Amino acid sequence: MENTPGSLGTKTSLSLRLGQAMFSSASLLFMSVGVEFYSYTAFCYLVTIMGLVIPWSFTLAMVDAYALFIQCPLRQPSIMVIIVVGDWVLSMLSLAAACATASSIELLLKIDGPFCAPKFCGRYELSAAMAFVSWILTGASSLCNLWILASW
Amino acid sequence: MENTPGSLGTKTSLSLRLGQAMFSSASLLFMSVGVEFYSYTAFCYLVTIMGLVIPWSFTLAMVDAYALFIQCPLRQPSIMVIIVVGDWVLSMLSLAAACATASSIELLLKIDGPFCAPKFCGRYELSAAMAFVSWILTGASSLCNLWILASW
Numbered sequence: 001m002e003n004t005p006g007s008l009g010t011k012t013s014l015s016l017r018l019g020q021a022m023f024s025s026a027s028l029l030f031m032s033v034g035v036e037f038y039s040y041t042a043f044c045y046l047v048t049i050m051g052l053v054i055p056w057s058f059t060l061a062m063v064d065a066y067a068l069f070i071q072c073p074l075r076q077p078s079i080m081v082i083i084v085v086g087d088w089v090l091s092m093l094s095l096a097a098a099c100a101t102a103s104s105i106e107l108l109l110k111i112d113g114p115f116c117a118p119k120f121c122g123r124y125e126l127s128a129a130m131a132f133v134s135w136i137l138t139g140a141s142s143l144c145n146l147w148i149l150a151s152w
Numbered sequence: 153m154e155n156t157p158g159s160l161g162t163k164t165s166l167s168l169r170l171g172q173a174m175f176s177s178a179s180l181l182f183m184s185v186g187v188e189f190y191s192y193t194a195f196c197y198l199v200t201i202m203g204l205v206i207p208w209s210f211t212l213a214m215v216d217a218y219a220l221f222i223q224c225p226l227r228q229p230s231i232m233v234i235i236v237v238g239d240w241v242l243s244m245l246s247l248a249a250a251c252a253t254a255s256s257i258e259l260l261l262k263i264d265g266p267f268c269a270p271k272f273c274g275r276y277e278l279s280a281a282m283a284f285v286s287w288i289l290t291g292a293s294s295l296c297n298l299w300i301l302a303s304w
Binding site: 100 | 192193194244247248249251252253254255256258259260262263302
C-alpha cells in the first residue's frame, strides 16, 4: 500500500500535482492575458475555477515534496478524506468549466460577426484544452487517493 | 450493509433510477420536440448523452424492481463494479452536456440576432436544468454503490 503510485507522498503524486498546477496556470494565462474574457460568463467561470485549482495543486505539490524529503508518507485518514473530496469537487468544476468554455468557443466560431477574432479564439481554444488536461490530472489524483482510502 | 439506502436492490435506488429516467427523458423531450437542436453541437451532444442515460437508468430500475420483488438484493462484486463505473462515466458525461448546453444558451441569449427565439430558448433552458438534475441523481447512485463496494 505504501508504494501505490499516485497516492499522497509519492513521486507520481508530485508529478500529477505539478502537472495540474502547470496546465491550470497555462489555461488561466491563455484565457486572461490580453483577452477580454470577462465578456462571457463561461470564460469568467473558467478563470475562477483555474484560480482555485492552482493554489490547491501547488499546496499539495509542496506537501508531496516535503513527504518525499523526509521519506515519510503523511497519511492521516482525515487528511486523505479532505484531499479526495477536494480533488473530486475541483475535478468536477474543471470539467464543467472546460465544457462550458469549449461549447462557447464552438458557438462563437459558428456565428459570423465581431464576437471572436481568430487570434483570440485560438487562445480560448488552447485555454479550454489545458483545462481538460488539468481535469484529467485532478481526476487521476482523486482516484489514486480514493483507492488508498478504500484499501484501509 | 444490506440496508444501505441507495444501493442496488433497495427502494431508494429504485426511486433514484426512476428519477434519472424521468428527468433525462424530460431533458431529451424539451430539447428535441419541435426545436431545431441539430444546429448546435452542444445540443446534439446533450441529446446523445440523454439517449444513453435513459436506457441505462430504465434497465437498472427494472433490476431494482425485480430485486425488490424477489426480496433478494442482486449484489455480485463484478456487476457492482460495472454499475459504479457506468454511473460514474454517465454522470460525468451528463455534467459535461448540461454545462455545454447552459453556456451555449447563455451565449445565444446574449448575442442579439435570429439565433434564439424566446420560446425556443425557454425550452433549451428547461432541458439543461433537467440534465443537471439527472446528473445529480446519477452521481448519487454512483456514490451509494461505490460505498457498498468499498465496504466489502
